[in-house]
Amino acid sequence: MQASITNHVKKHINPTDDEVAEFCAKLKERHITKGTFLLKPGHPVKEQYFVIKGCLKAYYMDAKGNKHILQFAVENWWIGDFEAFYKQEVSTIYIEAIEEAKLWALDTESLEEVLAQAPIFERYFRILVTEAFISQRKRILSSQEKNTLERYVDFCASYATIENRVANYDIANYLGVSAENLSRARQKLKKS
Secondary structure, eight states, X not given: OTHHHHHHHHHHOOOOHHHXXXXXXXXXXXXXXXTOEEEOTTSBOOEEEEEEESOEEEEEEOTTSOEEEEEEEOTTOEESOHHHHHHXXXXXXXXXXXXXXXXXXXXXXXXXXXHHHOTHHHHHHHHHHHHHHHHHHHHHHHHHHOOHHHHHHHHHHHTTTTTTTSOXXXXXXXXXXXXXXXXXXXXXXXXX
């Protein structure tokens, strides 16, 4: 079961077997059922999560009660309230299981121990943060310059295995468009 996280690590860095073992020893397995919240606003954030199996979504609710989806996470993706995790603050977001999920949890103390004992993991997490920053910037630019169809095509490229796992209205929410506009874009795509 640690093969998925080990492969993910080795895609980004070249650690020794001992460094990988040190990292994997700090992970704790978590199981959550569909519809369960992994995190809610106001709760302390002590862990970040690597998805072994399943699908989750991270979102926040604005002052008017509108949901804004920030991220989906499927197999081999990390999810968490990273700002709260690194600043050791309470969460401002929800993380909910769309499907039953199996996760690896990494707590703050364990992360610090790994970084001290196997500094190559500083590079691993820096690469992940850089990739997330780039992805977020692309998403912002996409929402400003692309139409619904173009955004949807980008979404499918980023989340290749997710389209049939997530409700249409959640994908539309993530893209910042109405469910009706997304349906029309999907129809156009099928015709072309």
